[in-house]
Amino acid sequence: MVVDREKGFRILRNFFIEEVSESTINTIPEIDLEKYDAFIETMQNPMTAYGVPKMKAHLLVSSKKAKYFKGGIKKFLDSQTFVEEREDGSVEFTLEYTHSLEILPFIQKWIPYIKILSPQSLADELKEDLERYLKW
Numbered sequence: 001m002v003v004d005r006e007k008g009f010r011i012l013r014n015f016f017i018e019e020v021s022e023s024t025i026n027t028i029p030e031i032d033l034e035k036y037d038a039f040i041e042t043m044q045n046p047m048t049a050y051g052v053p054k055m056k057a058h059l060l061v062s063s064k065k066a067k068y069f070k071g072g073i074k075k076f077l078d079s080q081t082f083v084e085e086r087e088d089g090s091v092e093f094t095l096e097y098t099h100s101l102e103i104l105p106f107i108q109k110w111i112p113y114i115k116i117l118s119p120q121s122l123a124d125e126l127k128e129d130l131e132r133y134l135k136w
Contacts, residue, residue, distance in 0.1 A: 056094050061090060
């Protein structure tokens with residue numbers, strides 16, 4: 001994780017490292033870390049974007065897998081909020097996200113037992129991904 005004055009908070013993913021050397025920079029600039037600490041405490045996974053307003057997805061899980069999403073059960077993601085259990089046994093819940101990649105992999109794991117109720121743009125993105133996969 002990196003914090004700098006121009007770009008704010010960023011998560012860097014390093015790979016194919018061939019050499020490591022000692023830094024020649026001897027001072028660390030003073031910055032206000034409180035806002036970054038708050039972000040780190042609420043980020044769900046590496047795809048959570050810093051400084052981006054949160055959106056809310058409304059989801060429905062069929063009665064066949066509802067037991068994993070009922071109120072009081074361990075959450076899969078920190079923002080997961082139980083809404084209601086419907087008469088047919090399905091469970092409605094919400095997730096907050098800053099970027100679709102933050103929650104789409106989770107949703108894909110539960111196909112065909114999960115449906116995106118809103119936003120429509122997220123449902124459309126999932127549908128496009130699935131259509132692209134089926135055509136491949």
